[in-house]
Amino acid sequence: MAELTLIPNLDDADGFYARLLAAHDGLEKSDSDALNARLVFVLANHIGDADVLDQAIKLATLRDA
Amino acid sequence: MNKIFEVPAYAYERSPDQDSVNTVRHKVIVIGAGPIGLATAIDLAQQGVEVVVLDDNDKVSFGSRAICFSQRTLDIADRLGAVRPMVDKGVQWDKGKIYFHNRQIYEFDLQPDTGYAHPAFINLQQYYFEMALVERVRELQANGAPIEIRGRNKVEAIGTHDSHVTLEVVTPEGPYNIEAEWLIACDGASSPTRRMLGLDFEGQVFEDNFLIADVVMEADFPSERLFWFDPPFNRGQSALMQKQPDNVWRIDLQLGWDIDREREKRPENVIPRLKAMLGDDVDFELEWVSIYTFQCRRMERFRQGRVLFAGDSAHQVSPFGALGANSGMQDADNLCWKLKLVIEGKAPELLLDSYSLERAQAADENITKSSQSTSFITPKSEMSRLLRDAVLDLSARHQFARPLVNSGRLSTPCTYHRSSLNSADALNGPEFTRPGSACPDAPLGDEFLLPKLAGKFTLLTIDADAPDRIEEDGVEATRLALSVKDDVTLDLKRRYLGDATSAVYLIRPDQHVAARRDTYEENAFRQAIRRATGKE
Numbered sequence: 001m002a003e004l005t006l007i008p009n010l011d012d013a014d015g016f017y018a019r020l021l022a023a024h025d026g027l028e029k030s031d032s033d034a035l036n037a038r039l040v041f042v043l044a045n046h047i048g049d050a051d052v053l054d055q056a057i058k059l060a061t062l063r064d065a
Numbered sequence: 066m067n068k069i070f071e072v073p074a075y076a077y078e079r080s081p082d083q084d085s086v087n088t089v090r091h092k093v094i095v096i097g098a099g100p101i102g103l104a105t106a107i108d109l110a111q112q113g114v115e116v117v118v119l120d121d122n123d124k125v126s127f128g129s130r131a132i133c134f135s136q137r138t139l140d141i142a143d144r145l146g147a148v149r150p151m152v153d154k155g156v157q158w159d160k161g162k163i164y165f166h167n168r169q170i171y172e173f174d175l176q177p178d179t180g181y182a183h184p185a186f187i188n189l190q191q192y193y194f195e196m197a198l199v200e201r202v203r204e205l206q207a208n209g210a211p212i213e214i215r216g217r218n219k220v221e222a223i224g225t226h227d228s229h230v231t232l233e234v235v236t237p238e239g240p241y242n243i244e245a246e247w248l249i250a251c252d253g254a255s256s257p258t259r260r261m262l263g264l265d266f267e268g269q270v271f272e273d274n275f276l277i278a279d280v281v282m283e284a285d286f287p288s289e290r291l292f293w294f295d296p297p298f299n300r301g302q303s304a305l306m307q308k309q310p311d312n313v314w315r316i317d318l319q320l321g322w323d324i325d326r327e328r329e330k331r332p333e334n335v336i337p338r339l340k341a342m343l344g345d346d347v348d349f350e351l352e353w354v355s356i357y358t359f360q361c362r363r364m365e366r367f368r369q370g371r372v373l374f375a376g377d378s379a380h381q382v383s384p385f386g387a388l389g390a391n392s393g394m395q396d397a398d399n400l401c402w403k404l405k406l407v408i409e410g411k412a413p414e415l416l417l418d419s420y421s422l423e424r425a426q427a428a429d430e431n432i433t434k435s436s437q438s439t440s441f442i443t444p445k446s447e448m449s450r451l452l453r454d455a456v457l458d459l460s461a462r463h464q465f466a467r468p469l470v471n472s473g474r475l476s477t478p479c480t481y482h483r484s485s486l487n488s489a490d491a492l493n494g495p496e497f498t499r500p501g502s503a504c505p506d507a508p509l510g511d512e513f514l515l516p517k518l519a520g521k522f523t524l525l526t527i528d529a530d531a532p533d534r535i536e537e538d539g540v541e542a543t544r545l546a547l548s549v550k551d552d553v554t555l556d557l558k559r560r561y562l563g564d565a566t567s568a569v570y571l572i573r574p575d576q577h578v579a580a581r582r583d584t585y586e587e588n589a590f591r592q593a594i595r596r597a598t599g600k601e
Contacts, residue, residue, distance in 0.1 A: 035450050
């Protein structure tokens with residue numbers, strides 16, 4: 001089973017964070033929410049692997065096990 | 066002119082059973098002359114099993130109802146000798162278009178892979194589908210087959226016994242009793258048989274209403290499946306439009322839960338809705354209007370002693386994806402050969418439990434599909450709508466998001482991969498012909514493969530030796546010898562060999578794979594026949 005990457009893996013963490021915020025600049029809450037939702041699907045498609053995605057969903061809930 | 070569904074197709078006639086001093090016992094009685102009841106009766110009668118169909122009505126279905134029939138259904142109808150009028154009359158389609166708000170976001174092809182006798186889907190009003198089956202019943206009767214349909218014969222009470230079932234039947238000329246060794250209930254989602262026997266039917270209710278309208282109009286819309294998410298003419302809801310024969314268009318409009326159903330059904334309320342969708346300048350006539358809600362549920366077991374349930378009486382799904390009638394046809398397909406072997410004493414009654422297990426697996430798959438489609442079409446929370454809309458917005462620009470769009474997953478035949486009738490896969494062959502699979506068709510010169518596999522056990526050999534026939538404990542399998550040398554299109558090789566150079570398949574009478582190996586080994590195939598008939 002493929003493993004979800006849990007070690008720091010971003011090339012430029014601060015830069016990514018800044019660009020994510022910038023993408024939301026000036027958006028209404030509803031448009032921002034929609035952007036985040038689209039981003040989830042874009043990234044999920046890039047990953048593809050169902051096991052990794054399952055681990056990611058579980059991890060994002062912040063609940064143990 | 067009267068419509069086809071306004072004229073009795075099997076008018077009441079007095080049966081000698083009504084005047085018999087002793088109660089007459091039939092081999093099989095089928096309750097319900099809908100698509101599944103008729104298909105079941107034809108399948109049995111074709112194999113020489115005596116069958117009587119009882120229906121409380123005397124006409125084919127009123128209104129279009131089930132309108133989309135899959136390739137597997139057409140393959141089954143072919144085996145039943147009824148496919149020609151269906152395909153001749155039906156509208157073939159292979160393109161769908163998806164709309165979101167006021168624009169088309171993409172269109173898709175139903176992957177028109179070639180090398181099949183029948184199209185992927187046809188649209189045909191249920192009344193034409195039933196009429197083709199009724200005509201086939203008449204043809205069988207003319208040839209002396211043991212089949213009968215009794216119109217306006219309503220079953221009022223059922224008694225179950227170890228060796229038979231007793232029925233009290235009410236007719237326009239009063240009641241009578243008959244018996245059957247086996248009873249098959251094809252009496253629909255609200256099955257009176259199920260109720261009379263006090264059997265469960267648990268599941269999830271979906272709180273929604275859909276208006277369905279059959280509209281007659283001269284319109285130059287193409288024969289495609291058009292689906293709208295949240296269109297301007299039906300805000301916050303969905304809509305579906307499909308072409309049927311005779312310039313009849315089927316329109317499904319989602320209405321939501323809190324509505325006055327009687328009020329919404331009135332033409333003065335339906336017509337403005339349709340005008341908003343079709344445009345003010347389109348002339349149309351309303352042929353049929355109905356409002357439905359649905360549930361996703363199934364019986365725990367489709368067999369209760371000598372009573373078997375098939376079609377909607379056993380399982381019910383949402384209408385998205387044409388999963389209902391198409392899965393019911395596969396129930397009939399699965400059940401009839403088993404029942405025949407049991408009646409002839411060539412297989413144990415246990416074989417009938419495999420009917421329940423295999424078709425319950427299919428029902429579960431359809432219920433899952435159906436629930437998933439419903440969640441996408443009808444988001445139940447703010448977040449589920451946000452995610453759904455995100456998928457639709459992405460799909461307009463990017464192909465990658467389109468598999469996430471769910472406007473109904475169209476019916477596909479179930480692979481009984483867990484069935485105890487299968488033998489272990491012993492061929493390095495294609496995944497979709499592994500044991501449990503419904504055989505895909507393939508061209509054989511001017512003919513096709515599936516009609517040659519119909520109604521009996523077959524040893525399909527591809528570049529392999531085997532005896533012309535083997536018999537194991539009363540069950541016979543006959544050989545069909547093929548070679549890839551004759552396979553110009555390579556469809557046979559692609560679908561049945563894959564990387565293997567030879568193959569022997571044991572195929573059940575319902576055209577599902579029971580076993581496969583690269584070469585013939587007598588013991589293995591004898592054992593496979595025993596397994597496939599519930600003896601191992």
